Amino acid sequence: MKKSLIFTALFLCFVMLFCSITPVIAKSENISQKVFRLHILANSDSEDDQQLKLKVRDKVMATSGQWFADCCSVESAVRAASEHLDEINEIVQSVIHENGYHYDSTVYTAKEFFNVREYGDFSLPSGVYNSLKIEIGEGKGKNWWCVLFPSVCLSGCTEDLEETLTDEEMQMITSDKYIIRFKALEIIERIKYAHKKED
Numbered sequence: 001m002k003k004s005l006i007f008t009a010l011f012l013c014f015v016m017l018f019c020s021i022t023p024v025i026a027k028s029e030n031i032s033q034k035v036f037r038l039h040i041l042a043n044s045d046s047e048d049d050q051q052l053k054l055k056v057r058d059k060v061m062a063t064s065g066q067w068f069a070d071c072c073s074v075e076s077a078v079r080a081a082s083e084h085l086d087e088i089n090e091i092v093q094s095v096i097h098e099n100g101y102h103y104d105s106t107v108y109t110a111k112e113f114f115n116v117r118e119y120g121d122f123s124l125p126s127g128v129y130n131s132l133k134i135e136i137g138e139g140k141g142k143n144w145w146c147v148l149f150p151s152v153c154l155s156g157c158t159e160d161l162e163e164t165l166t167d168e169e170m171q172m173i174t175s176d177k178y179i180i181r182f183k184a185l186e187i188i189e190r191i192k193y194a195h196k197k198e199d
Contacts, residue, residue: 034129034148036077040134042141056095077149081132103137122173
């Protein structure tokens with residue numbers, strides 16, 4: 001009797017959680033389709049490699065703003081990045097060599113899965129996002145990421161997000177009450193993404 005009551009209670013909890021997450025799934029997917037991220041992976045987790053990663057970040061962000069200044073959609077941001085991959089890689093290589101390293105680097109655009117990430121006053125839900133990806137050396141170190149479009153990491157504010165996302169989507173990413181649902185959604189999205197990769 002006890003086991004059946006526990007099972008029923010767990011089942012009801014699952015149903016309630018699923019019902020609360022279902023509307024969030026569609027909205028989260030809308031958000032991921034409107035955002036273009038910068039993703040930099042260090043060669044390793046050593047202190048020197050992590051410092052090099054940050055120097056690459058600073059130089060890329062200081063230089064790339066001109067290429068994304070006129071972007072009005074995620075598609076135009078991806079296109080701008082794709083058109084300047086060689087130039088971005090030259091910037092990365094110049095920073096690497098200036099700091100006495102001889103690592104190779106790879107710069108490309110990709111669609112990749114991100115976990116829930118907190119960024120200042122907002123949190124982005126997990127999902128598959130377009131990204132400009134920079135791998136330094138073996139690319140096995142801790143990563144750094146930000147949002148290139150809307151240009152949050154270039155302008156340092158959320159006003160650009162407000163122009164791109166709906167009021168409802170902005171409420172989602174800036175409200176603490178969605179964090180638990182984002183975490184539950186992350187598990188579902190990770191399973192979906194792993195299944196797609198296998199196909």
